[in-house]
Amino acid sequence: MKQSGGSEDQKRRAGERAAARVDDGAVVGLGTGSTAAHAIRELGERVDAGLDVVGVPTSFASRELAREVGVPLADLDAVDGVDVAIDGADQVVGVHSDDETGAASSVLVKGGGAAHAREKLVDAAADAFHVVADPSKLAASVSVPVPVEVLPAARTVVADAVRDRGGDPSLRRADRKDGPVVTDNGNLVLDCTFDAVDDPRALATALSTTPGVVEHGLFVDLADTVHVGTDDGVDVHDLASERS
Numbered sequence: 079m080k081q082s083g084g085s086e087d088q089k090r091r092a093g094e095r096a097a098a099r100v101d102d103g104a105v106v107g108l109g110t111g112s113t114a115a116h117a118i119r120e121l122g123e124r125v126d127a128g129l130d131v132v133g134v135p136t137s138f139a140s141r142e143l144a145r146e147v148g149v150p151l152a153d154l155d156a157v158d159g160v161d162v163a164i165d166g167a168d169q170v171v172g173v174h175s176d177d178e179t180g181a182a183s184s185v186l187v188k189g190g191g192a193a194h195a196r197e198k199l200v201d202a203a204a205d206a207f208h209v210v211a212d213p214s215k216l217a218a219s220v221s222v223p224v225p226v227e228v229l230p231a232a233r234t235v236v237a238d239a240v241r242d243r244g245g246d247p248s249l250r251r252a253d254r255k256d257g258p259v260v261t262d263n264g265n266l267v268l269d270c271t272f273d274a275v276d277d278p279r280a281l282a283t284a285l286s287t288t289p290g291v292v293e294h295g296l297f298v299d300l301a302d303t304v305h306v307g308t309d310d311g312v313d314v315h316d317l318a319s320e321r322s
């Protein structure tokens with residue numbers, strides 16, 4: 079499922095730039111994936127240097143990394159709010175490196191690490207949501223499968239509902255285990271391929287209202303800023319100001 083043509087340096091630049099924007103005293107949502115990991119490592123360095131933050135992890139993996147690099151942690155229900163979240167994406171639609179079309183709205187596809195349910199919870203709760211990505215993630219339209227986390231008993235009925243909407247669902251299989259990927263929440267993931275997603279907002283609503291769906295990976299208009307790491311810097315797209 080994971081596919082990124084970006085280099086590690088591009089991801090690192092994006093992650094570090096977003097982490098540099100975190101203020102002292104902040105509660106920070108800690109995203110999942112290789113690009114968000116760079117932000118978590120940078121936060122760890124800043125904590126070593128005296129920064130006072132509390133991280134809210136979005137997955138087992140981001141919790142483990144934050145512990146390793148010394149970022150203090152709390153659960154979402156133990157903090158009063160989330161000031162900023164930093165998270166990666168499998169695809170960023172509506173933002174172009176050449177600024178051809180502007181960026182008044184954005185759609186993210188997330189869930190390559192099967193963490194999108196907690197990611198959406200934390201990212202949506204944040205006052206500011208910074209996406210970190212490399213240029214290979216930018217796209218004009220949704221063209222990767224949309225991950226849908228489902229209750230185990232719901233996998234066949236949700237698969238039927240996805241087919242009814244013209245999608246092709248595929249149960250995500252584990253790499254080093256027989257059988258399916260089981261999410262941090264004990265659920266399964268259907269990777270749903272659609273020939274064309276003309277209206278991502280409508281698809282997001284349809285998936286959200288399908289019984290048995292725990293969460294899907296379409297993040298519509300949640301991102302405030304997109305940091306795109308390049309070979310020589312970071313392109314920062316401020317969507318919040320373009321929306322207002």
Ligand SMILES: O=C(CO)[C@H](O)[C@H](O)COP(=O)(O)O
Nearest residue numbers: 111112113166189190191193
């Ligand atoms: O949504 C995610 C995990 O569920 C990740 O943010 C997404 O897969 C991007 O990962 P990477 O930065 O490793 O390409």
